[in-house]
Amino acid sequence: MYLPRSFREDEPARIQAAILDYPFAQLVTFGEGGISATPLPLMLDADAGPQGSLIGHLARANSQWKTADAAVEALAIFSGPQGYITPSWYETKRETGRVVPTWNYVSIQVRGRLSFHEDPETLLDIVTRLTERHEAGRAAPWAVADAPANFIASQLRAIIGLRLEITAISAKWKMSQNRTEADRAGVVEGLRAEGSTAAEAVADAVAAAMARD
Template identity: 55%
Template sequence: MYIPPAFRDDDVAGIRATMRAARLATLVTATADGLMATPLPLILHDAEGPHGVLYGHVAKANPQWRTAPVGEAMALFTGPDAYVTPSWYATKQETGKVVPTWNYVAVHAYGPVEFFEDAARLLDVVTRLTALHEGSRAAPWAVSDAPAAFVEAQLRGIVGLRLPIARLEAKRKMSQNRSAEDRAGVAAGLAASEDPRDQAVAAMIPE
Protein backbone atom coordinates (compact mmCIF):
# COMPACT_ATOMS: atom_id res chain seq x y z
CA MET A 1 0.00 0.00 0.00
CA TYR A 2 1.34 3.43 -0.92
CA ILE A 3 1.56 5.50 2.27
CA PRO A 4 2.85 9.09 2.10
CA PRO A 5 4.48 10.16 5.40
CA ALA A 6 1.57 12.46 6.30
CA PHE A 7 -0.86 9.54 6.24
CA ARG A 8 1.25 6.85 7.90
CA ASP A 9 -0.42 5.37 11.00
CA ASP A 10 1.87 3.84 13.62
CA ASP A 11 -0.60 3.89 16.50
CA VAL A 12 -0.82 0.21 17.45
CA ALA A 13 -3.93 0.62 19.58
CA GLY A 14 -5.66 2.57 16.81
CA ILE A 15 -4.67 0.02 14.18
CA ARG A 16 -6.06 -2.83 16.26
CA ALA A 17 -9.24 -0.85 16.85
CA THR A 18 -9.67 -0.43 13.09
CA MET A 19 -9.18 -4.15 12.54
CA ARG A 20 -11.72 -5.03 15.23
CA ALA A 21 -14.24 -2.48 14.00
CA ALA A 22 -14.13 -3.81 10.43
CA ARG A 23 -16.98 -6.30 10.40
CA LEU A 24 -15.75 -7.87 7.17
CA ALA A 25 -12.17 -8.30 5.97
CA THR A 26 -10.75 -9.72 2.74
CA LEU A 27 -8.19 -12.52 2.66
CA VAL A 28 -5.93 -12.33 -0.39
CA THR A 29 -3.41 -14.96 -1.50
CA ALA A 30 -1.14 -15.06 -4.52
CA THR A 31 -1.03 -18.52 -6.09
CA ALA A 32 0.32 -20.24 -9.19
CA ASP A 33 -3.22 -19.89 -10.56
CA GLY A 34 -3.34 -16.15 -9.91
CA LEU A 35 -4.71 -13.96 -7.12
CA MET A 36 -7.48 -15.38 -4.93
CA ALA A 37 -9.62 -13.40 -2.47
CA THR A 38 -12.37 -14.18 0.01
CA PRO A 39 -14.43 -11.68 2.06
CA LEU A 40 -14.85 -12.99 5.61
CA PRO A 41 -15.04 -11.90 9.26
CA LEU A 42 -11.79 -12.32 11.18
CA ILE A 43 -10.91 -12.28 14.87
CA LEU A 44 -7.75 -10.52 16.04
CA HIS A 45 -6.06 -12.25 18.98
CA ASP A 46 -3.36 -9.75 19.93
CA ALA A 47 -1.95 -11.79 22.83
CA GLU A 48 -0.27 -14.16 20.36
CA GLY A 49 3.01 -13.17 18.72
CA PRO A 50 4.49 -9.69 18.29
CA HIS A 51 1.66 -8.37 16.09
CA GLY A 52 -1.21 -10.73 16.93
CA VAL A 53 -2.88 -13.59 15.07
CA LEU A 54 -5.99 -13.56 12.88
CA TYR A 55 -8.54 -16.40 12.99
CA GLY A 56 -11.48 -17.16 10.74
CA HIS A 57 -12.92 -19.78 8.44
CA VAL A 58 -13.87 -20.34 4.81
CA ALA A 59 -16.25 -22.76 3.11
CA LYS A 60 -14.70 -26.16 2.42
CA ALA A 61 -15.88 -25.78 -1.19
CA ASN A 62 -13.80 -22.58 -1.52
CA PRO A 63 -10.72 -23.43 -3.64
CA GLN A 64 -8.58 -20.77 -1.97
CA TRP A 65 -7.65 -22.97 0.98
CA ARG A 66 -6.64 -25.86 -1.29
CA THR A 67 -4.45 -23.67 -3.53
CA ALA A 68 -0.94 -23.24 -2.13
CA PRO A 69 -0.08 -19.57 -1.60
CA VAL A 70 3.08 -18.04 -3.00
CA GLY A 71 4.64 -15.99 -0.21
CA GLU A 72 2.60 -14.23 2.46
CA ALA A 73 -1.15 -13.88 2.58
CA MET A 74 -2.73 -10.47 3.11
CA ALA A 75 -5.82 -9.51 5.10
CA LEU A 76 -7.42 -6.19 4.16
CA PHE A 77 -9.37 -4.11 6.68
CA THR A 78 -11.08 -0.80 5.93
CA GLY A 79 -12.37 1.84 8.32
CA PRO A 80 -14.49 4.96 7.80
CA ASP A 81 -14.28 6.63 4.38
CA ALA A 82 -15.84 9.60 2.64
CA TYR A 83 -15.70 11.63 -0.57
CA VAL A 84 -14.22 15.11 -0.15
CA THR A 85 -15.42 17.85 -2.50
CA PRO A 86 -13.09 20.77 -3.34
CA SER A 87 -16.00 23.07 -2.49
CA TRP A 88 -15.22 22.62 1.21
CA TYR A 89 -11.68 23.98 0.91
CA ALA A 90 -10.90 27.58 1.81
CA THR A 91 -8.22 27.27 -0.88
CA LYS A 92 -10.94 27.00 -3.53
CA GLN A 93 -11.95 30.61 -2.92
CA GLU A 94 -8.30 31.73 -2.69
CA THR A 95 -6.71 30.10 -5.73
CA GLY A 96 -9.13 27.57 -7.22
CA LYS A 97 -6.23 25.09 -7.34
CA VAL A 98 -8.03 22.16 -5.72
CA VAL A 99 -9.34 18.77 -6.80
CA PRO A 100 -11.62 16.12 -5.25
CA THR A 101 -10.19 13.39 -3.06
CA TRP A 102 -11.21 10.59 -0.72
CA ASN A 103 -10.51 10.27 2.99
CA TYR A 104 -10.24 6.76 4.43
CA VAL A 105 -8.64 4.38 6.90
CA ALA A 106 -7.03 1.12 5.76
CA VAL A 107 -4.97 -1.63 7.40
CA HIS A 108 -3.12 -4.43 5.59
CA ALA A 109 -1.95 -7.39 7.65
CA TYR A 110 0.60 -9.80 6.14
CA GLY A 111 1.74 -13.24 7.22
CA PRO A 112 1.82 -16.97 6.46
CA VAL A 113 -1.68 -18.45 6.38
CA GLU A 114 -2.47 -21.89 7.80
CA PHE A 115 -5.71 -23.74 7.04
CA PHE A 116 -6.99 -26.46 9.36
CA GLU A 117 -9.87 -28.93 9.62
CA ASP A 118 -9.53 -29.99 13.26
CA ALA A 119 -13.07 -29.98 14.69
CA ALA A 120 -12.09 -28.71 18.15
CA ARG A 121 -10.16 -25.76 16.74
CA LEU A 122 -12.98 -24.98 14.33
CA LEU A 123 -15.54 -25.02 17.12
CA ASP A 124 -13.37 -22.61 19.11
CA VAL A 125 -13.13 -20.19 16.17
CA VAL A 126 -16.85 -20.17 15.34
CA THR A 127 -17.74 -19.90 19.03
CA ARG A 128 -15.50 -16.85 19.45
CA LEU A 129 -16.75 -15.27 16.24
CA THR A 130 -20.35 -15.78 17.32
CA ALA A 131 -19.74 -14.38 20.80
CA LEU A 132 -18.05 -11.32 19.28
CA HIS A 133 -20.94 -10.44 16.99
CA GLU A 134 -23.80 -11.56 19.25
CA GLY A 135 -22.41 -9.96 22.40
CA SER A 136 -24.18 -6.62 21.97
CA ARG A 137 -27.61 -8.16 21.39
CA ALA A 138 -30.23 -8.16 24.15
CA ALA A 139 -30.66 -11.91 23.83
CA PRO A 140 -27.43 -13.19 22.24
CA TRP A 141 -27.48 -16.48 20.35
CA ALA A 142 -24.74 -18.97 21.19
CA VAL A 143 -23.36 -21.89 19.20
CA SER A 144 -24.41 -24.15 22.07
CA ASP A 145 -28.05 -23.15 21.41
CA ALA A 146 -28.02 -25.38 18.33
CA PRO A 147 -28.10 -29.21 18.61
CA ALA A 148 -24.57 -30.61 18.98
CA ALA A 149 -24.99 -33.04 16.07
CA PHE A 150 -26.14 -30.18 13.83
CA VAL A 151 -23.12 -28.06 14.80
CA GLU A 152 -20.78 -30.98 14.12
CA ALA A 153 -22.28 -31.37 10.65
CA GLN A 154 -21.91 -27.65 9.95
CA LEU A 155 -18.26 -27.74 11.01
CA ARG A 156 -17.57 -30.39 8.41
CA GLY A 157 -18.48 -27.84 5.74
CA ILE A 158 -15.85 -25.26 6.70
CA VAL A 159 -12.07 -24.95 7.04
CA GLY A 160 -10.41 -22.80 9.68
CA LEU A 161 -7.61 -20.36 9.06
CA ARG A 162 -4.87 -18.94 11.22
CA LEU A 163 -2.72 -16.03 10.06
CA PRO A 164 0.14 -14.97 12.37
CA ILE A 165 0.74 -11.31 11.52
CA ALA A 166 4.34 -10.77 10.41
CA ARG A 167 3.89 -7.09 9.53
CA LEU A 168 1.25 -4.39 9.38
CA GLU A 169 0.72 -1.42 7.09
CA ALA A 170 -1.76 1.22 8.17
CA LYS A 171 -2.95 4.40 6.49
CA ARG A 172 -5.16 7.13 7.91
CA LYS A 173 -5.86 9.70 5.19
CA MET A 174 -7.82 12.45 6.90
CA SER A 175 -6.80 15.68 5.14
CA GLN A 176 -3.58 15.97 7.18
CA ASN A 177 -1.86 17.42 4.08
CA ARG A 178 -4.27 20.36 3.91
CA SER A 179 -4.17 23.66 5.78
CA ALA A 180 -6.04 24.09 9.07
CA GLU A 181 -8.65 26.16 7.21
CA ASP A 182 -9.16 23.48 4.57
CA ARG A 183 -9.41 20.76 7.25
CA ALA A 184 -12.01 22.79 9.12
CA GLY A 185 -14.03 23.11 5.92
CA VAL A 186 -13.88 19.36 5.27
CA ALA A 187 -14.89 18.54 8.84
CA ALA A 188 -17.83 20.96 8.71
CA GLY A 189 -18.97 19.70 5.32
CA LEU A 190 -18.87 16.05 6.34
CA ALA A 191 -20.51 16.75 9.72
CA ALA A 192 -23.43 18.38 7.92
CA SER A 193 -24.06 15.25 5.86
CA GLU A 194 -27.00 13.01 6.73
CA ASP A 195 -24.85 9.96 6.01
CA PRO A 196 -23.47 8.52 9.28
CA ARG A 197 -20.38 7.35 7.40
CA ASP A 198 -19.55 10.93 6.49
CA GLN A 199 -20.17 12.03 10.08
CA ALA A 200 -17.76 9.34 11.33
CA VAL A 201 -15.03 10.70 9.06
CA ALA A 202 -15.77 14.28 10.14
CA ALA A 203 -14.95 13.33 13.71
CA MET A 204 -11.53 12.01 12.59
CA ILE A 205 -10.35 15.15 10.80
CA PRO A 206 -7.51 16.74 12.83
CA GLU A 207 -7.94 20.37 13.82
Protein backbone atom coordinates in the same frame (compact mmCIF):
# COMPACT_ATOMS: atom_id res chain seq x y z
CA MET B 1 0.65 0.37 -0.20
CA TYR B 2 1.78 3.90 -1.03
CA LEU B 3 2.22 5.48 2.38
CA PRO B 4 3.18 9.18 2.63
CA ARG B 5 4.45 10.12 6.09
CA SER B 6 1.51 12.45 6.80
CA PHE B 7 -0.97 9.59 6.36
CA ARG B 8 0.99 6.84 8.09
CA GLU B 9 -0.43 5.37 11.31
CA ASP B 10 1.89 3.47 13.65
CA GLU B 11 -0.04 3.42 16.94
CA PRO B 12 -0.91 -0.26 17.65
CA ALA B 13 -3.93 0.52 19.82
CA ARG B 14 -5.48 2.70 17.11
CA ILE B 15 -4.86 0.08 14.43
CA GLN B 16 -6.28 -2.71 16.59
CA ALA B 17 -9.36 -0.62 17.37
CA ALA B 18 -9.98 -0.07 13.65
CA ILE B 19 -9.72 -3.81 12.93
CA LEU B 20 -12.17 -4.40 15.77
CA ASP B 21 -14.61 -1.80 14.41
CA TYR B 22 -14.22 -2.80 10.73
CA PRO B 23 -13.50 -6.56 10.78
CA PHE B 24 -14.70 -7.36 7.25
CA ALA B 25 -11.55 -7.92 5.18
CA GLN B 26 -10.27 -9.18 1.86
CA LEU B 27 -8.00 -12.21 2.32
CA VAL B 28 -5.53 -12.31 -0.59
CA THR B 29 -3.28 -15.29 -1.34
CA PHE B 30 -1.04 -16.46 -4.13
CA GLY B 31 -0.71 -20.03 -5.29
CA GLU B 32 -1.94 -22.49 -7.86
CA GLY B 33 -3.90 -20.56 -10.47
CA GLY B 34 -2.48 -17.18 -9.41
CA ILE B 35 -4.03 -14.66 -7.01
CA SER B 36 -7.17 -15.46 -4.99
CA ALA B 37 -9.21 -13.12 -2.79
CA THR B 38 -12.08 -13.83 -0.41
CA PRO B 39 -14.18 -11.28 1.52
CA LEU B 40 -14.70 -12.46 5.10
CA PRO B 41 -14.74 -11.25 8.71
CA LEU B 42 -11.48 -11.72 10.60
CA MET B 43 -10.83 -11.37 14.31
CA LEU B 44 -7.61 -10.09 15.83
CA ASP B 45 -6.03 -12.26 18.53
CA ALA B 46 -3.40 -9.84 19.84
CA ASP B 47 -1.81 -12.42 22.15
CA ALA B 48 -1.23 -15.15 19.56
CA GLY B 49 2.27 -14.67 18.17
CA PRO B 50 4.82 -11.83 18.50
CA GLN B 51 2.60 -9.41 16.55
CA GLY B 52 -0.71 -11.22 17.05
CA SER B 53 -2.78 -13.28 14.64
CA LEU B 54 -6.01 -13.04 12.66
CA ILE B 55 -8.52 -15.88 12.84
CA GLY B 56 -11.53 -16.73 10.71
CA HIS B 57 -12.92 -19.41 8.44
CA LEU B 58 -13.69 -20.17 4.80
CA ALA B 59 -16.30 -22.35 3.20
CA ARG B 60 -14.79 -25.79 2.58
CA ALA B 61 -16.04 -25.47 -1.01
CA ASN B 62 -13.85 -22.37 -1.46
CA SER B 63 -10.71 -23.67 -3.19
CA GLN B 64 -8.53 -20.87 -1.81
CA TRP B 65 -7.52 -22.98 1.18
CA LYS B 66 -6.24 -25.67 -1.17
CA THR B 67 -4.48 -23.45 -3.71
CA ALA B 68 -2.75 -20.93 -1.39
CA ASP B 69 1.02 -21.39 -1.33
CA ALA B 70 2.08 -21.74 2.31
CA ALA B 71 5.53 -20.44 1.43
CA VAL B 72 4.10 -17.07 0.30
CA GLU B 73 2.78 -14.60 2.86
CA ALA B 74 -0.94 -13.85 2.72
CA LEU B 75 -2.44 -10.36 2.85
CA ALA B 76 -5.56 -9.25 4.72
CA ILE B 77 -6.91 -5.83 3.75
CA PHE B 78 -9.24 -3.97 6.11
CA SER B 79 -11.11 -0.82 5.06
CA GLY B 80 -12.30 1.73 7.57
CA PRO B 81 -14.29 4.95 7.11
CA GLN B 82 -14.10 6.31 3.57
CA GLY B 83 -15.78 8.92 1.42
CA TYR B 84 -15.55 11.52 -1.34
CA ILE B 85 -14.24 14.97 -0.42
CA THR B 86 -15.45 17.85 -2.58
CA PRO B 87 -13.11 20.86 -2.91
CA SER B 88 -16.17 23.05 -2.35
CA TRP B 89 -15.64 22.48 1.39
CA TYR B 90 -12.15 24.01 1.38
CA GLU B 91 -11.44 27.55 2.43
CA THR B 92 -8.63 27.43 -0.13
CA LYS B 93 -11.22 27.20 -2.92
CA ARG B 94 -12.52 30.62 -1.95
CA GLU B 95 -9.00 32.01 -1.55
CA THR B 96 -7.21 30.74 -4.66
CA GLY B 97 -9.38 28.18 -6.45
CA ARG B 98 -6.33 25.88 -6.61
CA VAL B 99 -8.07 22.74 -5.33
CA VAL B 100 -9.24 19.38 -6.64
CA PRO B 101 -11.46 16.58 -5.30
CA THR B 102 -10.03 13.69 -3.30
CA TRP B 103 -11.06 10.62 -1.31
CA ASN B 104 -10.51 10.16 2.41
CA TYR B 105 -10.13 6.65 3.77
CA VAL B 106 -8.59 4.27 6.27
CA SER B 107 -6.82 1.18 4.94
CA ILE B 108 -4.96 -1.45 6.94
CA GLN B 109 -2.87 -4.14 5.26
CA VAL B 110 -1.84 -7.11 7.37
CA ARG B 111 0.73 -9.60 6.09
CA GLY B 112 1.52 -12.95 7.61
CA ARG B 113 1.93 -16.69 7.49
CA LEU B 114 -1.36 -18.41 6.78
CA SER B 115 -2.38 -21.83 8.05
CA PHE B 116 -5.65 -23.75 7.64
CA HIS B 117 -7.32 -26.04 10.18
CA GLU B 118 -9.86 -28.82 9.84
CA ASP B 119 -10.07 -30.36 13.31
CA PRO B 120 -13.49 -29.88 14.95
CA GLU B 121 -12.07 -28.54 18.23
CA THR B 122 -10.20 -25.70 16.53
CA LEU B 123 -13.15 -24.91 14.27
CA LEU B 124 -15.54 -24.77 17.23
CA ASP B 125 -13.17 -22.43 19.07
CA ILE B 126 -12.95 -20.10 16.06
CA VAL B 127 -16.69 -19.88 15.41
CA THR B 128 -17.42 -19.51 19.13
CA ARG B 129 -14.97 -16.63 19.50
CA LEU B 130 -16.25 -14.89 16.37
CA THR B 131 -19.84 -15.30 17.52
CA GLU B 132 -19.16 -14.00 21.02
CA ARG B 133 -17.39 -10.97 19.56
CA HIS B 134 -20.22 -9.99 17.24
CA GLU B 135 -23.08 -10.89 19.58
CA ALA B 136 -21.57 -8.94 22.47
CA GLY B 137 -23.73 -6.05 23.63
CA ARG B 138 -26.95 -7.35 22.10
CA ALA B 139 -30.04 -7.52 24.29
CA ALA B 140 -30.42 -11.26 23.65
CA PRO B 141 -27.08 -12.50 22.29
CA TRP B 142 -27.13 -15.75 20.33
CA ALA B 143 -24.59 -18.40 21.34
CA VAL B 144 -23.26 -21.38 19.41
CA ALA B 145 -24.57 -23.59 22.22
CA ASP B 146 -28.13 -22.38 21.46
CA ALA B 147 -28.18 -24.61 18.37
CA PRO B 148 -28.36 -28.42 18.55
CA ALA B 149 -24.89 -29.97 18.89
CA ASN B 150 -25.38 -32.28 15.90
CA PHE B 151 -26.41 -29.32 13.75
CA ILE B 152 -23.31 -27.33 14.76
CA ALA B 153 -21.15 -30.39 14.03
CA SER B 154 -22.58 -30.60 10.52
CA GLN B 155 -21.95 -26.89 9.96
CA LEU B 156 -18.34 -27.22 11.11
CA ARG B 157 -17.77 -29.90 8.51
CA ALA B 158 -18.62 -27.32 5.84
CA ILE B 159 -15.88 -24.84 6.81
CA ILE B 160 -12.11 -24.58 7.08
CA GLY B 161 -10.54 -22.57 9.89
CA LEU B 162 -7.67 -20.17 9.23
CA ARG B 163 -5.02 -18.38 11.23
CA LEU B 164 -2.80 -15.65 9.84
CA GLU B 165 0.22 -15.09 12.08
CA ILE B 166 1.06 -11.42 11.57
CA THR B 167 4.53 -10.46 10.33
CA ALA B 168 3.87 -6.87 9.22
CA ILE B 169 1.14 -4.21 9.35
CA SER B 170 0.83 -1.09 7.20
CA ALA B 171 -1.88 1.38 8.17
CA LYS B 172 -2.97 4.47 6.28
CA TRP B 173 -5.24 7.20 7.68
CA LYS B 174 -5.81 9.59 4.78
CA MET B 175 -7.96 12.16 6.55
CA SER B 176 -7.05 15.56 5.07
CA GLN B 177 -3.83 15.89 7.10
CA ASN B 178 -2.21 17.55 4.09
CA ARG B 179 -4.75 20.40 4.10
CA THR B 180 -4.78 23.62 6.12
CA GLU B 181 -6.63 23.74 9.42
CA ALA B 182 -9.36 25.86 7.80
CA ASP B 183 -9.77 23.36 4.95
CA ARG B 184 -9.96 20.46 7.41
CA ALA B 185 -12.58 22.26 9.46
CA GLY B 186 -14.55 22.78 6.26
CA VAL B 187 -14.33 19.08 5.47
CA VAL B 188 -15.71 18.15 8.90
CA GLU B 189 -18.55 20.66 8.57
CA GLY B 190 -19.38 19.54 5.03
CA LEU B 191 -19.39 15.86 5.90
CA ARG B 192 -21.63 16.36 8.92
CA ALA B 193 -24.08 18.33 6.77
CA GLU B 194 -24.38 15.31 4.46
CA GLY B 195 -26.29 13.54 7.21
CA SER B 196 -25.29 9.94 6.42
CA THR B 197 -23.73 7.47 8.82
CA ALA B 198 -20.79 6.94 6.45
CA ALA B 199 -20.12 10.69 6.17
CA GLU B 200 -20.32 11.08 9.96
CA ALA B 201 -17.72 8.33 10.38
CA VAL B 202 -15.31 10.13 8.03
CA ALA B 203 -16.00 13.46 9.76
CA ASP B 204 -15.17 11.87 13.12
CA ALA B 205 -11.92 10.49 11.69
CA VAL B 206 -10.91 13.87 10.24
CA ALA B 207 -11.73 15.59 13.54
CA ALA B 208 -9.73 12.98 15.48
CA ALA B 209 -6.73 13.52 13.18
CA MET B 210 -6.97 17.27 13.74
CA ALA B 211 -7.05 16.78 17.51
CA ARG B 212 -3.87 14.70 17.39
CA ASP B 213 -1.85 17.19 15.34
